[in-house]
Amino acid sequence: MFSDKHIHHPYIKWLLCFLLVLFSGTMVSQVKAQGMVTTVKGSVTDAATNEPLIGVSVFIPGTNVGTSTDFEGKYTLKTNQFKDKIQFSYVGYKTATYPIKPGEEQVMHVKLGSDAKELAEVVVTGKRRYSNKNNPAVDLIREIVANKAKNRPEQYSFVEYEQYEKTQMSLVNTPEKLKRNIFLRKYDFITSNLDTTVIKGKAILPFFIQEDISQHYYRKAPEGRKTVVKAEKKVDFGEYIDNKGFTSYMQHMYRDIDIYDNNIMILTNQFLSPIADMAPTFYKFFLKDTVTTATGQQLARLQFEPRNPAAFMFTGNLYVTLDGTYAVQRVAMEVSKGVNINWVRDLKINLDFEQNPDGRYHLSKSELKTDFGITQNSDIGFYGERIVSYKNYKVNEAQPATLFEGDAVVKAENTYSQDDNFWLVSRHDTLSAVEARTYTNIDSLVHMKSFRRTMDWATALVAGYKRVGPNIEVGPMNTFYSFNPVEGFRLRLGGRTTTNFSKKYMLETYAAYGFKDEQWKYYVGGTYSLTDRSIFEFPVRAIRANYQKDTKIPGQELQFVQEDNFLLSFKRGENDKWLYNETYNIDYLHEFENHFSYRIGFRNWRQSPAGSLEYTRVGDTASEAEPMPLHGLTTSEATLELRWAPNEQFFQGKLYRTPVVNRYPVLTLRGTAGIKGLFGSQYEYQNLALNIYKRFYLSQLGYTDVVTEGGYTFGQVPFPLLTIHRANQTYSYQLQSYNLMNFLEFVSDQYASIHIDHTFNGFIFNKVPLLKKTKLREFVTFKALYGKVREENRPENNPELFRFPTFSDGRQATYTLENKPYMEASVGVGNIFKFFRVDVVKRLTYLDHPNVSDIGIRGRFKFDF
Secondary structure (H helix, E strand, O other), rough: OOOHHHHHHHHHHHHHHHHHHHHHHHHHHHHHHHOOEEEEEEEEEEEOOEEEEEOOEEEEOOOOEEEEEOOOOOEEEEOOOOOEEEEEOOOOOOOEEOOOOOEEEEEOEEOOEOOOOHHHOOOOOOOOOOOOOHHHHHHHHHHHHOOHHHHHHOOEEEEEEEEEEEEEEEEEEEEHHHHOOOOOOOOOHHHOOOOOOOOOOOOEEEEEEEEEEEEEEHHHHHHHHEEEEEEEOOOOOOOOOOOOHHHHHHHHHHOOOOOOOOOEOOOEEEEEEOOOOHHHHHHHEEEEEEEEOOOOEEEEEEEEEEEOOOOOOOEEEEEOOOOOOOOOOEEEEEEEOOEEEEEEEEEEEEEEEOOOOOOOEEEEEEEEEEEEEEOOOOOEEEEEEEEEEEEEEEEOOOOHHHHHHOOOOOEEEOOOOOHHHHHEEEHOOOHHHHHHHHHHHHHHOOOHHHHHHHHHHHHHHHHHOOEEEOOEEOOHHHEEEEEEEEOOOEEEEEEEOOOOOOOOEEEEEEEEEOOOOOOOEEEEEEEEEOOOOOOOOOOOEEEEEEEEEEEEEEOOOOOOOOOOOOOOOOOOOOEEEEEEEEEEEEEEEEEOOEEEEEEEEEEEEEEEEEEOOOOOOOOOOOOOOOEEEOOEEEEEEEEEEEEEOOEEEEEEOOEEEEEEOOOEEEEEEEEEEEEOHHHHOOOOEEEEEEEEEEEEEEEHHHHEEEEEEEEEEEOOOOHOOOOOOOEEOEEEEOOEEEEEOOOOOEEEEEEEEEEEEEOOOOOEEEEEOOOOOOOOOEEEEEEEEEEEEEEOOOOOOOOOOOOOOEEEOOOOOOOOOOOOOOEEEEEEEEEEOOOEEEEEEEEEEOOOOOOOOOEEEEEOOOOOO
C-alpha cells in the first residue's frame, strides 16, 4: 500500500491527478450517454434493385435490443444503452455493421448486397419467441384488414360475371381394393373408371358429379342480387335418393369461400379467416419473402398458423399486393390435423384472384378438396371436390332496375336440357375422362336389377321401408314392435305406395294391436299432388286426407321420430296417462320457392282417456266426493299454419325432411279455432302460437341454437284443450321438450318459453392436453317456461270443467305455472364415437312435485362434422 510519503512525491501527485481527471471525464460522458436515448431510423433496400426488404433484422450487437423492417422496408430502433454499432442481417444478404452516435437521433438508409453462399448455408440455431409487437407480418395483416371493404365486390355500384361450378364426390381406396369390392366387382365398367392422380397411393371412383353455369348480377344501391341459372347437369340416382336434397346437402358442406369474411363456413363448422378482424389474436403470422409476378407486380408471402393447433382455423400461405391496395392475390391453406372435425383426413383450399381494370382484384377461381375417412390411416373413404371459376367480370356497368325484380334466383327454360355441344363450349375447364364417364356409368348402374336390389335393402336399413313389389313398400320397420303401459306388447304393420305407382298421389295405411288392452288401432290416408311433381318434391302443393284411431301421450311431441319407435318404449317414472284418439283430418299445403308456406286444415277429434287418466268433473247432481266420469271429448277445429324459412335447405327422407341448419331464422305461426256444434264439437275456442328458431354462430366459441315460443288460448275450455307443455319421460334427449318434466305435469292458456342450446365445438376441451386428442365437444343448455291459467279455465272455479289429473294415491299430477317458471339446465359431452351425445340434466324448479327427478342422464345420436 501507498504511504503518505509516497503520495507527496511530485511525480506521483501529478500522475494521480491526471488519471483522476481522465477517469472522471469518461464516467461523465458515459453517464450522460446512458441518460439519453439513441434513436436510429431509416430504410433497408436491395443494393441491386432498390426494392425494400421486408423483415430485415436490425439490432445492437451484444444486446437483446432489436427490431425488423416493415413491409415498406422501414425501421425504427431506440436504446438507452451506450453502444456505438448497429447491425443489419437478412437471409440471402451480406450482414452489414455501421457505427452510430450514442445519445443522438440519426437517419440511416442501408443497402444490402446479396450473398448467395450465405443463403445456401443458413443454419437455424434457435427460435425467437413469437410476438405481434414489432412484427412486420402483423403490421401487414392489419393493413389488409383495414382495406377489406375496398377489395370486396360490394364496393362497386354494379358487378356482373359468369360462374361455372363443378362438385364431385368419389369413393376412395387402393385400386386393388376398389376392384375387389364385394359390391362393385360385378360392375366392371364402374371399377375401370378410376383416377389415380388425385391422392397419392390411392384411386378415386367418382359416383356423383354436378355442373352449373350461371350469370350473376349485383347492385349496390338499392342493394339487389340476381342469379340466372343457364345450365345444370348432374348424376341422377333415381328413386332411391332425394337428388335435390343430396345437392342441397352438398351445397351446405361446400359453400362459397370468401376470404374477406371474418368466418368461413365449411362442413357445417365455422372457421376463422386468416384476415379476420381479430386474426392477430388467434393466428401467428410470418413474413417469409417477396415475390415478383410475370407482370412485374410485387407480392408479399405471408405464412400463417393457428396459435392453438386444435382450433377451427387454417394453416397456409397468403400472397398480398404491396401497391397500396393490400389486396389478396392468392391463398393456399388447409385444415391442420389437430382440428376437432370428424371424418376429415385432409382439407385444402386454393383461391386465385385476377386484376380488374381499376387495379383491384376479384376472385377468379376457388378450389375446395376434402379427403374423408373413418380413421386417418384407413385406405377406404370418400373424396369431395368443389371447383368454382369466374369469368367475363364487369364492374360499374349499370343494369336496368327490372332485372332485379322477382325471385333472386331464376332458371332458364332449357336449364336441364342443354346438349353436350353446349357444355363442351361453355365449360370454363374440360372434364377429365374419368369425370365424363361418370354420367353414363351411374345412369347405366341405376337401371341394373342387381343394383336396384342392393339399394332396396340399403334403403330399408337406413330409412326403414322395404319394397314388396314395384308399387308398395312396407314400414317403418322400427315401429313393428313396441310396448307401453296401456297396450302392453304392441305389434304394428304398415305400408304405402311408391312413386312408381303414382307421382301424383300416395296411399298409406297401418294396423296395430295391443295385447294388454286387446284393441285394434289403424290408420288410412292419402295425399294428392296438385303439381306434376312428387308429393315429396319441393315446393309442394298437395291435399292430404286421413283417418286415424290410435293411442297417444298428452304433451309428447317428438322430432323426426315415430312415437311407437321401439327405443322410445323405455320410459322413466309413471307414464300411464294416455289417450285413445280418433281423428278425421284434411289439409292443404302450399309451398313457395322463397320458402314461405301455408297449411289450411280441418280436424274432427274425439279423445278418450286411457290408462290411469280420467276425465271427471263435479256436476250439480253429484257430491264432490263422487265425481262424474266422462268417456270422451269431441272437438272440430279449423287450422292455419304460416311458416317462413328463408334460404332453407333440407334432405327429404322417407318420412321427414331433415333440415340443414343455417344462420337464417325459421318462423312458424299456428292458429286453431274450435267450432262448437260442428260434427258433435263441444267447445268454441281459439289458439295462437308463435315459434321462432335461430342459430347464432359465435366463431371460435361455437354456435347457439335459440328457440322462443309463445301462445294464448281464447275461450273457456277443459285442461285437455289447454296447452299441455312438451314433456319427455324417455331416456332420449329431446331438444324442444323439457327432459325432466313429466307428461301432463303443466298446462297453460298463455305461456312464453325460451330454449338455449350452445355447442362449444371443443373450444374448452381443445385446450386440455389429455382431452384434445379425443375430439370431444361440450354442450350447455338452458330451458325456461312461464305460463298461467286464467280464472275462467280453473276447474276449482267452474264445475263444468274437468278436474286436473291426479295420481292413484290422490296427489295432484297436473299444475299451472303461476308461482314461478319451470327451468332446467344441462351440461353435455358430445362427439362420443363421433356420433353420440350424453347430457346431465338438472331440474331447477318445482322439485316438490310428486314423482319427479331433479337430475337425470339423457342421450341422443347426432351425426355432424
